Amino acid sequence: MKRTSLLLGTALCALAAQAQAQQTQAQEACKGAVPTLNVIGQGMPAVTALDAHLSEFNEKWDTEVKITLLGENERRAKARLDASTGAGSYQVLYIDEANLAEYVSADWIYPLADVVPESYDIADFRTDLSNVATVDGTQYFAPFVGGGDVMMVRTDLLEAAGLDVPSTLDELVEAVKVLDAADNGAHGWAARGQRGSGMNVWRWTPFFRAMGGEWLDGDMPAFNSEAGVEATELYTDLMSYGPPGVGTFNWSDAVEAFRGGQVAILIESDVFGPWMEDPSKSTVVGKVGYAPPPDPLPSAGWAHGWAVSKAGAADDCAKTIAGDFVGWATSKEMEQQRLEAGIASDIGRTSTLESEAYQSLVPAEYVEAMLATGPKTDLLIMKSPAWPEIGDTLGLALEEVFTGTRDDIAATLDEAAFFAEDSLMRLK
């Protein structure tokens, strides 16, 4: 037994040493070979926090990392254009759940294990996020942020109105109405209204799923079903208890309205929980309660992360350096450094969630809510390469309803479904 253990240990040490040697060899061969590493990103805290550490990476590879920051819709459009035309201006792409299927089916990105060195411990990424980053058993991006939904409530306003935290959808609707009518300076509700597969459609989808909605009936789009109409009616009704202009709110507008004290109840991605506890930006610190979305609302699972572009990193050195950047930017050490800087919103690794540093930064109730939401979390959007197009068309239709441009919900959804049929046919 001892001898077997000894042999196994020796073999593992040899493998580790070999991997280390290979990495050192690659570093020596590629150092200075890629003068600029272009990265397309979105201004999430995990991305902007990299600025403080880039010199370390630049020095390691004798390169200059240039991160282009764009808004969500623009980032999606530009990354897709860069990959699809073969322009390859960016070696590292910011990928999310909405466009992963398209990127994988079009063969625009490398599998993660092919580019990120083993030393970065891919297995440590949170399982819920890795699942979103995986297609047919292969993980394609290194997640650094993601999760599900959480309901954020103003506990002070609820208490003043004599209400409990809603645990069912009916209770939520009732609480929104009561809190909106109360003389408390806040609107009852806020949600995303702006068009986009990752905007209003993302937030509407849990309502659609809660009504029993399915995206497809066989090969045909089915979101114009009774469930789709009911979900849209309820969502539109709830928006009437929101701040002025909510019909075109993006997630930032909704979150800012809540932490500006203008909104009583908000269901948003759980990553925004710690945003409410930032005293420099939030007026509601200590007044927010966290809970899972009320039944039967499911929680919309999502993940954002870095992937290496095949067009952008076609040669070996570009691939090596881009892969190392992805590993480095999402490493355990980087997450700990973010925690030290007070950033607790973007967590991609299990080891970080379990760390004392993380648990000391967020309210215990928030962690409890996250854990309770876990079983309800799933990827709720249509898993199809045509999703960005279908989602955006549906988003446009929903925005028209939310802003009062159209009032015939069934006809509006029928039109969006008709367009989706075309998109699905083109896939064939």
Add this chain to the structure above:
Amino acid sequence: MKRKTFVTLSLVPAIGILASLALVSVAGAVWFALMNRTLRSSDYEFVGAYNFLRLLRDKRFFNALEISAIWEVVTVTGTLVLAVLLAVLIYETVKKPLWRNLICFAFLVPVLLPRVAAAFIWRFLYSPSLGLINYLCGLVGIGPVEFLADPSLALISVAIVDIWQWGLFFTVILLKLMETLPRDPIEAAMLDNARTWEIHAYVTLPMLKAPIISLALVKAVESLRSFDLIFVMTGGGPGTATETLDLYAYQMGINMGGRISYASAMSILLLIVTTVVFTIIWKAGKKWAA
């Protein structure tokens, strides 16, 4: 070397570069428009006029065409009306050159702002809950007004930003042009006891007819390039209330389905329509100015 040969030889390289740049991009757009190329796949085939015929059945395309036409009329007219009124007002009320120059300097600031920056500033000003404009509206008991979220107000609200940027700039140009006008006809009108508005309506502005037509054409071309302003302020929404043709082409070609052939067909149609319309306007303008 003869003067004519020298002029021709000097112009040929610049015109050659400009022509080839324009021709290559137009030819590329025509080629794309005849295919069924999408960003998702590298496979494509020749589809002839399919994309153009599909456009004729596309309600959203006609909506975008209508919005583009309204945008052109509102921004060009609004800019010129504002510029003429302000130029006359300053010409009549501010006599000291120092004050005039300070006002001109202040009026140049908006057009020097990048469009995206101007769009963000105004988006914030228009905000129903945090914006200054809604605060002022609230003081007089109006609102909150959903300037950018109300389909009936969104287009005009964005147009106001465009008019603010260009109207003030054109005011400076018109004011400087008015200062260069000969005094004799104006003094003759004053001797005939003409009122101030009559002097400007019948003497100064008719003398500025040709430059005003040129300014109108410049603004009309500029208004066609308002993609960034509209994109940042409304993204074409709410719904399709502010979706102009270039915005729709972008949504179709890049942001939404990646249907670049369809978007190219739209661009070609836009090119044809604007060339025809601008040629007609240019000829009519020349006739009117003569």
